[in-house]
Amino acid sequence: MNILSLSGFIPEQICDTIRFFGYEGQQRISHYCRYASDYISQILEDPEIDGAVFPRTCDSSRTIASYLEECGKFVYPFHIPARQDRAAVSFLADSIRRYKTAVEQHYGTGLTDIPERTSLVNERNRKFRRLYARLPELSYSAYLDMLHGILRKPLREQRVPDDLPPCPCPGGPKVFIAGSTQTGSGIVRQIEAASLHIVGDRLPESHRLFSAPEVPLEGDIFENIALSMLSAMPSPSQDDFSRILREDRKELLRRQVQGVIFITQKYCEPYDYLFPAYREMLDGLGIKSLRITVSGSQSENEMALAVETFADML
Amino acid sequence: MAQLYLQLQAKLMREYYRDFSKYAKGRLPEKKAAWVTAFTPVEILEALDMEYIYPESYAAVIAASGKEQDLLRESEKGGLCRDCCAYSGCYNGALSAGTAPRGLPPRPDVLIATNNQCNTLPGWWNLLAQEYDVPLIVLDYPGEGADREQAFSYVTAQHRELIARMEELSGNRLDDGRLERLIQNSRDSVAAWKKVVGLLPEKDIEPTVLFDGISYLITSRCKPETAEFYTAMYEYYAASPEADRGRKPVFWLGYPLWYHPQRYLKELLPDYRVSGSNYVTWWSLDYDGDGPMEQLFTAYNYTFLNLSAKTKRERLQGCIEKSGAKAAVSLRNKSCKCDFVSARYIELPQVELEIDMIDREYLDMGRAGERMDILREIL
Numbered sequence: 001m002n003i004l005s006l007s008g009f010i011p012e013q014i015c016d017t018i019r020f021f022g023y024e025g026q027q028r029i030s031h032y033c034r035y036a037s038d039y040i041s042q043i044l045e046d047p048e049i050d051g052a053v054f055p056r057t058c059d060s061s062r063t064i065a066s067y068l069e070e071c072g073k074f075v076y077p078f079h080i081p082a083r084q085d086r087a088a089v090s091f092l093a094d095s096i097r098r099y100k101t102a103v104e105q106h107y108g109t110g111l112t113d114i115p116e117r118t119s120l121v122n123e124r125n126r127k128f129r130r131l132y133a134r135l136p137e138l139s140y141s142a143y144l145d146m147l148h149g150i151l152r153k154p155l156r157e158q159r160v161p162d163d164l165p166p167c168p169c170p171g172g173p174k175v176f177i178a179g180s181t182q183t184g185s186g187i188v189r190q191i192e193a194a195s196l197h198i199v200g201d202r203l204p205e206s207h208r209l210f211s212a213p214e215v216p217l218e219g220d221i222f223e224n225i226a227l228s229m230l231s232a233m234p235s236p237s238q239d240d241f242s243r244i245l246r247e248d249r250k251e252l253l254r255r256q257v258q259g260v261i262f263i264t265q266k267y268c269e270p271y272d273y274l275f276p277a278y279r280e281m282l283d284g285l286g287i288k289s290l291r292i293t294v295s296g297s298q299s300e301n302e303m304a305l306a307v308e309t310f311a312d313m314l
Numbered sequence: 315m316a317q318l319y320l321q322l323q324a325k326l327m328r329e330y331y332r333d334f335s336k337y338a339k340g341r342l343p344e345k346k347a348a349w350v351t352a353f354t355p356v357e358i359l360e361a362l363d364m365e366y367i368y369p370e371s372y373a374a375v376i377a378a379s380g381k382e383q384d385l386l387r388e389s390e391k392g393g394l395c396r397d398c399c400a401y402s403g404c405y406n407g408a409l410s411a412g413t414a415p416r417g418l419p420p421r422p423d424v425l426i427a428t429n430n431q432c433n434t435l436p437g438w439w440n441l442l443a444q445e446y447d448v449p450l451i452v453l454d455y456p457g458e459g460a461d462r463e464q465a466f467s468y469v470t471a472q473h474r475e476l477i478a479r480m481e482e483l484s485g486n487r488l489d490d491g492r493l494e495r496l497i498q499n500s501r502d503s504v505a506a507w508k509k510v511v512g513l514l515p516e517k518d519i520e521p522t523v524l525f526d527g528i529s530y531l532i533t534s535r536c537k538p539e540t541a542e543f544y545t546a547m548y549e550y551y552a553a554s555p556e557a558d559r560g561r562k563p564v565f566w567l568g569y570p571l572w573y574h575p576q577r578y579l580k581e582l583l584p585d586y587r588v589s590g591s592n593y594v595t596w597w598s599l600d601y602d603g604d605g606p607m608e609q610l611f612t613a614y615n616y617t618f619l620n621l622s623a624k625t626k627r628e629r630l631q632g633c634i635e636k637s638g639a640k641a642a643v644s645l646r647n648k649s650c651k652c653d654f655v656s657a658r659y660i661e662l663p664q665v666e667l668e669i670d671m672i673d674r675e676y677l678d679m680g681r682a683g684e685r686m687d688i689l690r691e692i693l
Contacts, residue, residue, distance in 0.1 A: 030646045030668060031397070056459070058433050059651040065459075066623040066658070082429050082436060082454040087471040091456070094464045237433060239452040241440040267397055267651075273437030276393030277444040293395075 001107050003051035006039050006061060007181065008209045009080045009235075010053050011225050012155060013118045014100050015111050017053060019151040021205075022183035027067070033267045034295035035183065036060035040067045049073070051106070053099070055080045057237035058270050074106045082239045084230045092226035118215045118225070120155050125210040127160035132200075132207060136255070139165040140177075140198035141185040147205050148184070172197040173314035174256055178248070178278065179263035179292075180271050181205055187263055187292060190304045194311040199255045202248055208233045236270035244274065245281045252287060259314045261307070263292045288313055319550045322543035326534050333365060335417030342420075346484045349422040349442065351435040352597075353617050354453070355610045357496040357536045358477055359426075362484045367419045368533055369442075370435075373401040376408060377572040377672045379415040386673060394441070399649040400672035402438040409445070422448055424483055426476070430455035430620040431596075432652045449483075451476060457620035469611045493606045496536040500613070503535045504598050506544035510551065511594050515563065515637050517554040521588040525570035525577040531597040562693065563589035563638050565662070567630075568645025569671035579643075579667075582679075582686045590637020592618075592630055619652050627659050634660065641693055643686075645669045648676055665689040 005017035025041020037060075043052045044067075051074030056062040061077075068075045079095060081088035100111050128147070135143065142164045150158045172195040177188065181204045191198060201207050212232035215224045233247055234240045252260070260282055264271040275291065282289045290310040292303055333343040345365040350356060352370050359366045376382055382400070385407030390396055392410055394403055408414035425448060427439035436452045443450035453472050456465045477488050510527065513519055527547060534540045557563075564586040570577035570593060578588060599613040618626065634642065642664040649670050665685045670676035 031648045032651055056433075056457075062433060063623075063652055066626075069623050069627075069659075077459055079456040079460055081456075081468075082452050083472070087468055088454065091460075091464060091468040094461065095456075098461060236437065236440070239427075239436045239440055239450075241444060242450075245444075269398060269434050270437050272395040272398045273402075273434075273441050275395065277441055279393045280444070 001051065001103075001109070002049050003053055003074065003103070004039065004042060004046075004049045006036070006052075006054035006064075007057070008204050009055040009057060009229070010078060011096055011099070011229065012121050013114055013215065013221070013225050014096065015103055015117075016154040017051075018049070019148075019205075021148050021152070021181070029067075031267055033058070033060035033265050035181065035265045035268070036064060038183075040064060043068055043073060043075075044071055051103075052076065053078060055237075057235065058268070060267065074103070076102055080238070081230065082237075084234070084238070084240065089223065089226045089230055092230060093220065093222040096222045096225055114221055115217050117155055118217060118221065120158075122214045124150075124155075124158055124160055125212070125214070128206075128210040131160070131164065132210070135201075136174075136197070136199045137167055137170070138163075139167055139192070140201075141188045141192055144182060144185045144188055144203075144206070148182075151205060167197060168192050169195045169197050173258045173311065174199045175259045175261055175314070176252055176255065176257040177201040177203060177261055177263065179203065179261075180265050180268045182263065183294070186300070187294070187303060187307075190300075190307050191261060193304075194307045196259070196261075196307070196311050196314070199257060200251060202233065202244075202251070204235060208235065236274040241274055241277055245277060248278070249281060249285065252282075252285065257287060259288045259290065259310060261290045261292060261310070263294065266293050266295045316550055319543070319546040322539055322546055323530075326530050326537070326539055326543060329537075330533050331416050333420040335419075336415075337417070338420070346423040347420045348424045348426050348480075349419070349439075350426045351428050351431070351439070352532050353428050353430045353599075353614055354426050355473060355476070355614050357493060357500060357606075357610065358473065358488070359480060360496050360536050361488055361493040362477075362480050362486045364480060364484050365420065367422070369405045369419075369438075370401045371529055371533055372408075372414070372416075372419065373404040373672060374529075374570075374572040375416065376404050376414055377674075380573065381415060382573060382672050383675065385411060385414075396673075397648070399432075399434045399438065400670050401649065402434070402441075404672050406438075406441070422446055424448055424480070425450045426453065427451070428453045428455060428614065430457065430614055430617045432619060432650065434650075449479070451479065453614075455615045455617075455620055458616060458622045458625060465615055466608065466611050469615055470607050473607060473610055490606065497601050497606055497609050499538050499541065500536045500599065501601050502538075502541035503531055503544060504601075506541045506548065507531050508598055509548045510544055511598075512636075513548065513551050513554070514591075514594075515589040516557055517551060518557050518587075519551055519554055520576065521566060521570075521578055521591055521594075522576045523551065524591065524594045528594050528597060535597065535599075557587060557589070561585055561587040562640050563587055565589065565634050565637050565639035565642040566591040566593070566645075567642050567660075567664070568669070569593055569647055569650065571669060571674075571677070572671055573674040579682060579686075582683055583643075585690075586641075589639050590633060592633055595633055630660070634662065641665075641689060643667060643689075647671055648673070663689060663692045 023042040027041040388407035601609040
């Protein structure tokens with residue numbers, strides 16, 4: 001079973017999936033998120049991958065199924081509620097049950113270790129949180145590489161290190177990374193090379209992932225998983241910009257951030273809509289911001305130049 | 315007949331724009347106003363005697379007036395990326411600039427967005443909610459992919475909550491009988507509109523008539539005059555001459571180009587006639603079910619863009635067959651990722667054009683002309 005999952009919205013407690021972070025594929029779709037089109041490419045082209053599970057949380061991801069209709073692999077679009085109330089928790093819990101059943105039926109296997117997996121996710125996230133708390137003293141690029149490497153592995157093989165290399169520029173201006181999932185650490189290396197000190201983030205594969213509360217093992221495990229998922233820091237695709245702005249404001253002040261680098265994929269509309277409100281919040285706090293759009297018109301050299309200019313501003 | 319048709323149209327327009335600043339001239343709206351997305355269950359709002367405004371439709375009107383470029387630039391200055399849906403760029407630009415052809419809509423008392431057509435709209439509404447200190451309600455419709463029973467229970471809980479919150483806001487109580495009558499009005503509007511759409515393959519009618527005519531099914535579908543208007547429209551156009559069979563029937567797959575006087579690239583199609591369009595069927599909602607709650611659930615959970623890939627493809631295929639089209643013009647719309655994917659499976663000669671339904675600068679006419687030439691050669 002090699003299911004490629006598109007985002008942190010896919011509950012890891014149910015079964016192992018391979019978390020997608022990037023692939024250089026053949027699919028090129030106009031006005032479409034490159035991250036999503038590369039995901040489609042890998043499903044279609046990679047013989048090792050036999051399944052796809054993805055959330056319907058943005059306009060690119062809600063049309064993925066159309067491109068995979070004839071691939072012959074396990075294809076499961078996952079509806080993540082756009083709300084966080086009681087009815088949404090119940091609905092999501094039912095959806096998780098249905099996902100489990102669909103995997104069991106397709107692969108002819110029984111998924112019986114959900115409580116054990118839940119404990120492992122809880123424990124791993126505790127370790128992630130401890131590392132994140134120490135982020136100002138650690139190399140952010142090493143931290144991001146560590147996260148990407150671990151999340152690609154089966155849960156039982158995920159080993160979170162106790163330590164990471166130190167921050168290469170501890171005296172530099174303090175910056176915070178916001179935006180969508182990163183396909184690698186290339187941009188953050190450029191940021192570190194510009195002597196900027198990355199002290200925190202709100203990336204889906206990092207702070208947002210382990211902001212989900214621990215899942216209790218007692219009671220209905222599906223309800224507990226659903227409640228934890230919907231209690232995590234919301235993605236802009238979950239339609240609560242007010243909460244994102246409120247929580248991030250606190251985090252930025254707590255970490256004494258001087259600049260925010262907002263990195264998104266081109267055609268990633270949830271973040272495109274969040275950005276104007278986010279920038280206004282930053283302006284109100286007197287925090288400078290830089291926006292970088294990946295897979296867009298900016299080349300790597302242009303991005304490096306933009307980061308250097310931003311560093312000079314700070 | 316023409317007179318009745320035009321009178322009813324004028325009445326519907328007058329009512330809809332009554333509280334826009336150009337016509338209100340400082341008079342405050344009498345009703346609480348909601349800004350809603352195009353597939354919001356407005357029967358609930360109408361039953362509670364609320365006013366509802368459609369920002370998407372107004373963006374189309376702005377583009378048709380030729381004012382969109384300045385407004386798109388205006389919203390870009392405010393940080394809204396030009397890659398975003400141009401409806402939002404155009405409308406938010408009008409709000410920032412404080413100007414638009416019919417003035418500004420009444421300030422919202424509530425913002426209501428749904429995700430049964432795309433996920434862009436709730437994002438746009440979230441951004442609007444940062445500008446206006448009013449409640450934001452996002453209605454979540456899981457679509458065809460979800461189990462029907464679970465989805466019904468989830469959506470109905472949201473509809474009931476919407477009713478409770480709008481009762482509080484409007485100060486009115488929902489009358490079940492009135493809601494049932496309004497749903498019946500919507501059904502009647504859909505039925506009458508379908509008859510109008512059925513004329514397109516048969517009669518010598520410009521698709522422009524339908525692209526513009528459908529706006530009342532969006533903005534006024536549960537008002538009794540809408541079905542009356544479409545019936546008059548049907549009778550008027552049913553008397554048109556038969557379609558010119560010498561011109562090849564072509565299917566317009568995607569949005570109208572709101573900035574274009576004919577809403578489609580007529581100049582590139584001199585030897586064709588548009589015999590069908592999927593856009594003009596999108597609001598033909600199916601209010602099937604026992605009682606208002608199930609009817610609203612069916613209508614709004616199973617909108618075209620919320621169906622599975624397979625069902626969408628089958629519906630589209632049916633639509634094309636009815637149109638008798640021998641070729642298709644498929645539009646890859648910069649502003650909407652959701653509407654063109656089904657075109658991949660159409661077994662008709664087709665040409666793909668890169669467009670935006672609002673931003674006229676996005677279309678390369680030279681390239682579009684070359685592609686049409688290729689289609690001509692294939693045919």
